[in-house]
Structures are given as C-alpha cells and as structure tokens.
Amino acid sequence: MQLGSRKELAVLVLYVIFACAVGTTALIFHKADTLPFGTPRFIFVSASGQVLHSLFEGLEANPLYSIELMTAVNRNTKNCDPVPSVTAPGFFSRLFDVPTVQAQCVAAECAGSYWIQIIDSCDIGGGCGGWYSNSDVDYAQGDPCSGTAPTADHCGGTCECGAVWVVCMQC
Amino acid sequence: MRGLILFLYSLLGVSLLTSVSASLAQTASSDLLTPAGSTTVPFRFGSGTLGIWSGGALAVVQDRFSRAPTFRIFDRTGREISRHLFTIPEAAHINSYAFAHGWDGTLVVGGTAFTSDGRGTNFLAWVSPDRSEQTIIRTSPFVVSAVTVAADGTIWVAGHRKRISAAEPWDYTQPLLRRYDRTGKLLGTSVPWSSLEAPAARTLPPDNLSQLVSSADRVGWYSPRLRTYLEFSLDGTLLRTVKGPQHDQKDIVSLGLCDDGSLFLSIAVLAGPGKVPSWSIYALPREHEPWEVHPQEAPWGAIYGCDGSRLATTTDLSRISWLAVSPKAATASARAQ
Numbered sequence: 001m002q003l004g005s006r007k008e009l010a011v012l013v014l015y016v017i018f019a020c021a022v023g024t025t026a027l028i029f030h031k032a033d034t035l036p037f038g039t040p041r042f043i044f045v046s047a048s049g050q051v052l053h054s055l056f057e058g059l060e061a062n063p064l065y066s067i068e069l070m071t072a073v074n075r076n077t078k079n080c081d082p083v084p085s086v087t088a089p090g091f092f093s094r095l096f097d098v099p100t101v102q103a104q105c106v107a108a109e110c111a112g113s114y115w116i117q118i119i120d121s122c123d124i125g126g127g128c129g130g131w132y133s134n135s136d137v138d139y140a141q142g143d144p145c146s147g148t149a150p151t152a153d154h155c156g157g158t159c160e161c162g163a164v165w166v167v168c169m170q171c
Numbered sequence: 172m173r174g175l176i177l178f179l180y181s182l183l184g185v186s187l188l189t190s191v192s193a194s195l196a197q198t199a200s201s202d203l204l205t206p207a208g209s210t211t212v213p214f215r216f217g218s219g220t221l222g223i224w225s226g227g228a229l230a231v232v233q234d235r236f237s238r239a240p241t242f243r244i245f246d247r248t249g250r251e252i253s254r255h256l257f258t259i260p261e262a263a264h265i266n267s268y269a270f271a272h273g274w275d276g277t278l279v280v281g282g283t284a285f286t287s288d289g290r291g292t293n294f295l296a297w298v299s300p301d302r303s304e305q306t307i308i309r310t311s312p313f314v315v316s317a318v319t320v321a322a323d324g325t326i327w328v329a330g331h332r333k334r335i336s337a338a339e340p341w342d343y344t345q346p347l348l349r350r351y352d353r354t355g356k357l358l359g360t361s362v363p364w365s366s367l368e369a370p371a372a373r374t375l376p377p378d379n380l381s382q383l384v385s386s387a388d389r390v391g392w393y394s395p396r397l398r399t400y401l402e403f404s405l406d407g408t409l410l411r412t413v414k415g416p417q418h419d420q421k422d423i424v425s426l427g428l429c430d431d432g433s434l435f436l437s438i439a440v441l442a443g444p445g446k447v448p449s450w451s452i453y454a455l456p457r458e459h460e461p462w463e464v465h466p467q468e469a470p471w472g473a474i475y476g477c478d479g480s481r482l483a484t485t486t487d488l489s490r491i492s493w494l495a496v497s498p499k500a501a502t503a504s505a506r507a508q
Contacts, residue, residue: 040305043307045306047311055307056261066289067285070264117380119221119380121216130439133420140292141282141314144334167375168375
C-alpha cells in the first residue's frame with residue numbers, strides 16, 4: 001500500500017514536471033509567433049494610401065527636425081524666471097506650506113516660429129492641480145509664423161504651477 | 172416734452188426688460204447638473220499628462236512628449252484596464268497632441284514623430300483593441316490637432332495643411348475635418364476653412380486647440396479661436412452650428428457631448444494678479460438655445476467628457492467628479508426630437 005502510494009506520488013511529480021515543461025514551451029512558441037516581447041504588428045500608410053515599410057521611408061533629414069534643437073529651443077525661449085512661493089491657494093498647501101513655483105512674467109512681444117499651443121497639467125498636491133495653456137516648439141507641427149508669448153496677467157497659471165503661454169502670429 | 176419723457180421711460184423699460192430676459196437666459200437652472208459621486212484616480216497628473224473621458228473610459232496619456240508615450244485606460248471605478256507603451260519603429264521622439272479611445276477599445280493618436288538623424292513627420296495612428304496591431308498614417312503636410320473615434324468606429328480628425336514658408340498664404344479652400352477608417356483609408360473631408368471665416372493675413376488656423384467629441388449618434392467639433400461648435404451625423408452631414416459662450420484665449424475650455432444630444436462646455440478662468448479664478452459649465456440641450464450657465468463652486472475645473480448621461484469632470488485632477496444630467500435636459504432634448 002505504501003509502495004503504491006510512493007509510486008503514485010512519483011508519477012504525479014513527473015506528470016507535473018512534464019506538464020510545466022510543455023506549458024512553458026507552448027507559451028514561448030505562442031509568444032514568438034504572435035507577439036514577441038509585446039511588440040505590435042505595424043502597418044505604415046502614406047497620405048495617399050500607399051503602403052510604406054517605415055513611417056520615415058523616403059524622408060530626408062531636415063536640420064530643423066533635430067530633437068536636440070527642439071529641446072533646446074523649448075528650454076531657452078520660455079524664460080520666465082521661476083521663484084519659490086509659499087502662497088499656494090489650496091487649503092492643504094497653505095496648511096503644510098507646500099513650496100510652489102510661480103513664474104515672474106512680464107508682457108512680451110510675440111516671438112519665435114513653429115510654436116504650437118498645448119494644454120498641460122500640473123499637480124502640486126493638496127487638491128491643487130489643473131490644466132493651463134502652454135506652448136512647445138515643433139517644426140513639423142507648427143507654422144513658420146507661429147510665435148509665442150507669456151500672458152503677464154496670467155502668470156501663475158493654475159495653482160501657480162507655471163506661466164500661461166499663448167501662441168500668436170508674428171508675420 | 173411729456174412725449175419725450177414718455178419715450179425715454181419706454182426706452183428705459185425696454186432696456187430693463189431686455190437685460191432681465193438676457194440674464195434669465197444665462198441663469199442656471201440649479202437642477203440640471205447634480206453631484207453624483209466621485210472616483211479617485213490612482214496616479215498624479217504631472218506635466219506631460221493629459222486625460223479625457225472617451226469611449227466609456229478615462230483615457231490618460233503620460234510622457235506625451237517622449238520616446239514612448241504611455242496610454243492608460245481606467246474604468247468608471249478607477250481600475251486600470253489597459254496600459255500601452257506607444258512606440259514607432261525608428262522614432263526617437265514622439266509628440267502626442269491628440270488621442271481618443273473608442274468604444275471597442277481602440278486607441279487613436281495624432282502627433283509628430285522624429286528619428287535621431289533628423290527625419291520627421293506628422294502622423295495619425297490606430298491601435299487595435301488588443302494592442303497587437305498598429306496602423307500609422309503619414310499625414311504630412313496635414314497637421315493633426317484633434318481626434319475622436321465615432322460610434323461607428325470611424326476616425327475623425329481636425330487639422331490643417333501646414334505652410335512651408337511664412338510667405339505662403341493660407342489656403343482657405345482646404346477642408347479642416349477628415350474621416351478615416353482603421354486601415355488608413357480617407358473616407359471623406361468636410362468644413363472648408365472659408366466656410367467659417369473670411370481670409371486674414373495674420374491668423375491661427377481654427378483647429379488650434381480645437382476638440383472633437385463623439386456620442387452615440389453624433390460627432391461634435393469645437394474651435395475655441397472661432398468660438399464655434401459644429402455637430403455632425405455619423406455619415407458626415409452637418410447638423411448644427413452653434414456660437415459658443417464668450418471666453419478668452421487663455422481660458423481652459425473643455426467639452427462633453429452626451430448621448431441624449433446635450434452639449435456641455437466648461438470654461439475655467441485661471442488665477443493671476445488681479446484675476447479671480449472661476450469655473451463655469453455651459454449647457455446646451457439638443458437644439459435648444461441659448462446656453463445655460465452653471466457657475467461652479469470650485470475655483471478650477473474641467474470636463475473630461477460625457478459618460479452616457481453623466482458628466483465626468485474634475486476640479487483637481489486627483490479624482491473624477493460625476494455630475495448627473497437631470498431629466499430636464501433629457502426632456503428638452505426629447506421634445507426637440
């Protein structure tokens with residue numbers, strides 16, 4: 001009786017090992033066939049409906065499309081000076097004296113090109129968060145005449161997270 | 172002399188009546204929008220994060236200006252039901268300006284993509300509900316500003332054809348709305364720019380910061396710059412054009428179109444020196460004008476979208492505050508039908 005139980009146990013253990021091995025192999029092959037590493041299957045189409053091998057097929061490099069350039073312009077052009085402020089309007093912010101950043105903006109001329117208007121979020125906690133108008137430079141999306149300017153009367157934006165920037169036409 | 176006095180008094184009376192009726196027209200009926208609970212969202216809205224109520228869920232994009240924006244979908248209870256790292260082969264940077272979530276779970280993204288060697292393009296992407304397939308349309312020179320997925324699964328896009336140089340005049344004959352199917356086939360175009368305004372030398376295209384919304388049987392498009400709302404049937408027929416309430420370019424405008432046809436527009440006036448922040452929701456039951464204004468207590472707020480007959484709103488981005496649309500709006504819309 002005992003021997004039978006041992007045999008049964010051994011068979012059971014072997015069966016479990018075999019099942020695990022088969023299952024793992026099947027899973028690996030299934031993943032490899034359909035979704036290797038979760039990467040989707042891509043289909044690229046041109047504006048005229050022609051199938052492309054890549055989204056960038058046939059496109060030439062444009063010096064304006066440098067990611068470093070766009071990042072630098074975004075960083076350098078919008079130069080409201082942020083200063084620490086302890087006058088956040090939220091109740092908890094006042095209670096815990098949460099430091100916030102308030103941009104000190106002055107009215108400025110519309111300047112630059114290829115700027116686009118975006119809505120951005122900010123959340124400084126304590127129930128104080130929201131959306132505000134901002135701008136970003138994008139040489140593929142923006143217009144050659146689109147400049148940007150901070151609105152002096154709206155410095156502080158939502159919960160004083162940042163200044164409000166609007167896109168304006170300068171030519 | 173007496174006649175003149177009577178005339179002046181009658182003028183005064185007429186002006187008083189006009190102002191009273193105008194204020195009544197703008198007065199909120201307090202029972203239209205009632206609080207209906209809230210749902211906490213399990214993440215923080217930092218810079219580069221944006222959320223909308225779309226296709227029966229809260230669709231959120233994080234790191235929207237990065238190598239791989241992340242799209243997260245949350246159900247009505249705040250539970251995350253899907254997460255997708257959006258990448259494009261060869262793209263080193265993706266700017267996702269517009270996105271929407273369809274009723275069947277599809278994801279649509281519009282924006283720009285750049286390679287590390289300086290190639291770039293505008294695109295519109297369709298991502299399958301199981302995220303296993305991604306169809307990406309190279310739309311350049313068409314700039315995608317707003318997208319939505321209509322109830323029939325078609326993709327609606329608002330945008331414009333970009334100019335190559337500053338000397339090039341705007342083409343006012345160009346249509347501002349496009350409809351695509353999921354394979355990237357262009358189904359149709361509508362709304363020529365010239366139908367909305369007269370040509371001007373210095374102007375931003377009307378699709379700047381515009382928003383597309385969809386309901387069970389309609390699609391709506393609002394242009395904040397023109398303060399104009401256009402509503403279409405699913406086959407692209409223009410059903411109505413409505414002038415929006417007064418607001419400034421700096422104000423934050425958001426939109427909700429409910430299945431009964433009621434339209435809600437939120438205007439948040441931001442704080443600033445000498446500026447008191449305020450938030451109001453304007454309601455427009457189907458084919459029932461003028462706008463009814465509903466000033467809100469919170470100093471800031473926005474509409475994520477409409478979920479059937481409830482508005483998904485937020486006052487601090489940390490939770491969804493539900494507002495039930497009362498039967499009054501439904502009755503008004505039913506009457507209009």
